[in-house]
Amino acid sequence: MQKFSIWSLLRNAVSYHEGWERQWRSPEPQREYDVVVVGAGGHGLATAYYLAKEHGIRDVAVVERGYLGGGNTARNTTIVRSNYLWDEATQLYEKAMKLWEGLSQDLNYNVMFSQRGVMNLGHTLQDMRDIERRVTANRLNGVDAEVLNAAQVKEIVPFINLNTRYPVLGASLQRRAGVARHDAVAWGFARAADALGVDIIQNCEVIGIGREGGRVTGVDTAKGFIKAKKVAVVAAGHSSVIASMAGIRLPIESHPLQALVSEPLKPVFPNVVMSNAIHAYISQSDKGDLVIGAGIDQYAGYGQRGSYQTIEHTLQAIVEMFPMFSRVRMNRQWGGIVDISPDACPIIGLTPVKGLYINCGWGTGGFKATPGSGWVMAHTVAQDRPHPLNEAFALERFTTGHLIDEHGAAAVAH
């Protein structure tokens, strides 16, 4: 792998940047692998990377039905934070946060992680009580968190209108939280995994899961059957479709979730502002666009678009809170398919089929977990048992009743 540094940039500048190697190979699949990961989104690529890096398992393929990073990875609004309510969730997301803090160095790829702070607004007295409770829980878990009153919110975002239909009474603030460049995350993991010997096979849809005697034998794909000792399904919005190929019914619903970006503006928005109550979140990208996310569409579906009234509602709320954006033009709008679990927490672990592992249910908020999710998933696949950080996120919790209800702290209420 060519190393990125100031020196390699200078060297390549002399040759008009025509000498750079391809970032990853495009191999044809082998007949057999130790591990096949289904889905080349951020989580699948991170799983493959940590399998190779942390566990020395390099005979790995990541099979992707489209192009790598073309799913939710490249469609999300890039918010990264770890201020969840319950101990299990906070510890998992905080593990991810710690990995984010060194990720560009680890991958030798600039993922543009910017810790500019994330505010979650409170609009009612009950919102503020919930914020107090969550901030206290975060601090008990060693996660940085503050409660702001309305005046402190205004100090950070002076142009916010506090007295609208959704009056702003205060907010929680996590200063270490922020945003990262989503495609760079997929590309960085892909490049680093490829350099460790992982085959990334694009345009290779999985259409069946081979099983024999209760054990996985491989995956049937658009490029033929690929034998595998272990298969890790990390396919976000399509997890339940793939799990059903192995006879497993997941407690997951797939819904469209929309986002949109404006025309580029001069730097104006200092941090990330989220409001669960009105299903809107906003930040400004390094390019200058306002990046705005909506709530989920209420119907289940796999079309990567959404309904107009959902974004209309989001933009109404954004414009009421930030009237100075009322004449900003929106450039692009799109949708992704998010996998919603009943307790708004992911499912990471073993399945009833031996050698088949699942990582899904991140819903509207999995981008922030990308490195942590891959890290615990790699451990689970390599050791054939969950890491203590993902033990509580097993599929069985929906039969034992040990749910981790994060509806209040998930990205948008669902």
Ligand SMILES: Cc1cc2nc3c(=O)[nH]c(=O)nc-3n(C[C@H](O)[C@H](O)[C@H](O)COP(=O)(O)OP(=O)(O)OC[C@H]3O[C@@H](n4cnc5c(N)ncnc54)[C@H](O)[C@@H]3O)c2cc1C
């Ligand atoms: C509009 C929007 C905004 C969001 N905002 C945020 C945010 O601000 N912060 C946050 O933390 N999270 C956010 N999320 C959620 C986050 O994007 C997801 O939880 C996360 O990206 C899911 O993991 P992934 O990246 O691996 O998924 P994906 O990138 O979707 O990867 C799954 C891959 O599996 C592939 N696949 C599916 N079926 C098959 C098959 N049969 N065979 C082979 N491959 C298959 C897909 O093509 C896809 O590439 C948002 C999501 C959306 C849609």
